Amino acid sequence: MSAAALVEAIGLGRRYRLPRESLLSPGAVVQALDDVSFTLQAGTTLGIVGESGSGKSTLARLVMALETPSAGRLCFEGRDLHALARATLRDARRDFQIVFQDPFSSLDPRMSIARTVAEPLEELAHVGRAERRERAAAMLEAVGLNAAQDLDKVPHEFSGGQRQRIAIARALVTHPKLIVADEPVSALDVSVQAQVLNLMQNLQQRLGLAYLFISHDIAVVERMADDLLVLQHGRVVERGRPADVLHAPVHAYTRRLLAALPRPRWQA
C-alpha cells in the first residue's frame, strides 16, 4: 500500500492459558488468534466473519489495546500500539472506540445519557463540563436522537435501537478515526437493524470513519465491508472483496458457512 494504513496488523497472535485441571500439570494453552495480518485504510470498512471461538472478539480486544498480543504487532497510524507508554496510549485511545453487541448491557442503567455519551471525554483533561455536555448533545443529534429531550434520561427509557444509537454517539464523541463494531446489530429487530446500518454508513461518509465490523451475518457484512476476512480457529482462512469471497468462496469453511444459510423449501 502506498498511503500509510490506519491499522496494520502483522502476524498477530494471542494465546490463553486455561485454568489447570490437575494440581501438578499446567493448564492447556488455547491459541485464540494465530498469525493474523491485515491492513485497514482510513475511511473504509474491514469485515470480520467467523463463528463463536473463531477469534473475532479477541481480535477486537487487541485492536482496542484492551489486551496485548502474544505475537506480532498492531500498528495504528504507523505506531505500534502495544509498545506505547501508558500515558501516550491513553491519549491515543481517543482515535479508536468500540460499539458492543448488546445495547442493554453496554450502557450503565443509572447514568444519564449526557454522562454516558460524554464519559470518554473525561479522560481528556482539557474538556470542561459545559463543553462535554455540548459535545454529547451534538453527537446525539448526529445519530438521530433529540438532544434537548434525551440528554437527561436514563437508558431504560429507550428502545434497543435507540440505545444502540446512544452507544454509537458515545463512540463518536472523541472524534475517533476507527470504530470497532462487535456484532453491533445482532441484538436488534430487522427494521431497527436497517436503521442502524444506514446510520453507520451515513456517518462513515460524513466523518470519514473506518470500521472494523465484526458479524456472524454475512449479508450484513457484505453490505458494510470493503474488505473481508474469514476467521476459523483463530486463523484467516479467506480474504478479499466481499462480493468475490461470498460469490466464489475458495476455502471449504467459507463454503460451509454459505451452504448453511437457510433456503426456501420451494427452491430446494
Next chain:
Amino acid sequence: MTTLLEVNDLRVTLATAHGPADALRGVSFTLQAGGTLGLIGESGCGKSLTALALMGLLPEGADVAGSIRFGGRELTALDDAAYSALRGDRIAMVFQEPMTALNPLHPIGRQIAEPLRLHRGLDASAARAEALRLLERVQLPNAERRLVAYPHQLSGGQRQRVVIAIALACGPDLLIADEPTTALDTTVQREVLDLLDELRVASGMALLLISHDLDLMAAHVDRLAVMYGGVIVESGPTRAVFERRAHPYTRGLFAARPRLGTDRTMPLATIAGRVPALHEMPSGCAFADRCTLAIDACRSAPPPATMVGDGHFVRCIRWEMAS
C-alpha cells in the same frame, strides 16, 4: 388431516405499571396434526406471549379470553394440575437460550429423565435407558458418557440438542420452538433445525416455530403468520406470503433485511416510527401510524381479515394498494 390446535380470538391482558394492557388482541390460527406454522414479528408483537399462553405459563395477573382448543380440549379452562399434566407431555417447548433452560446443577441425563419419571412413571433405570436413547436420537456424540455431563461441559449447539431431547421425551403432539437457534452459530443453527425437521417428520408431531428470521421460516414451515401489535396481520402458505406480501408491514419487514448480492450504495428500506407501547395501542390498525398507505378509515376500527388467496388472509383494508 385433523386439526390439532385451534386458537380462536385469543386475548391476553397483562397488568403493567400503566394499568391493564391488551397484549394479545384477538389471535386466531389453526395447526394441523403433524403440520408446521411459523409466527414471525419483531420484539413486543406478541409472538412469545402467544407461546406462553398455549403453554399455560402466562405471568401472574394476566387475563385470558378467547379459546385454545388442543386435541379437542379447551385449554383456557384448565386448572394448574391439569395443565402440568399436559405440559412436557403433549405440548413441549424449546426456548431460545439453552444455557438458561437447563439446570446448571444437574447432570443432563437426570434432566432428560425428569419428564419421563413425572409423566410416564418410569423408574430410575428405565428413565436412564430412555434418556440415552433420546440423546442418541438428537445425535449427541458420546451419548453414554454425556449422560453424566453438566450443561457447562457442552457447547451451545450440544445444549440445544439436550433441550430438544427433553422436549421430545414424552413424544409430544405439539412442539413450540421459540427462537430455538438465535443464540447459535450459522452452521450449528442449520444442523439443529435440520434435526428438528427430521424428528418432526419421523414422529408426526406438529411444530410451531417462533422467529424473527424470514429466511428461517421459508426453509422450515409450510404456513406463516405475521404478527404486529398483538394480532396476526397476515397469514397463509409460506410461499404465498413471501410472494404476495399483502400487508404493508410484511412488505416493510422484507425490504429491511439485508440480502446477499444487493446494491450496498442504496440505503436499506426502513419502517418509519416505532412499535406503539402496549398501553398506547390505537383502537384501529396498530400499524396505521407507520404506514404510508394509511387513511382515516384505518384508524377508526381494527381491520377485518380479508381472504386474498387460498388460505391466505390479511388484516388490511388497503392491501390492494400494497401488493
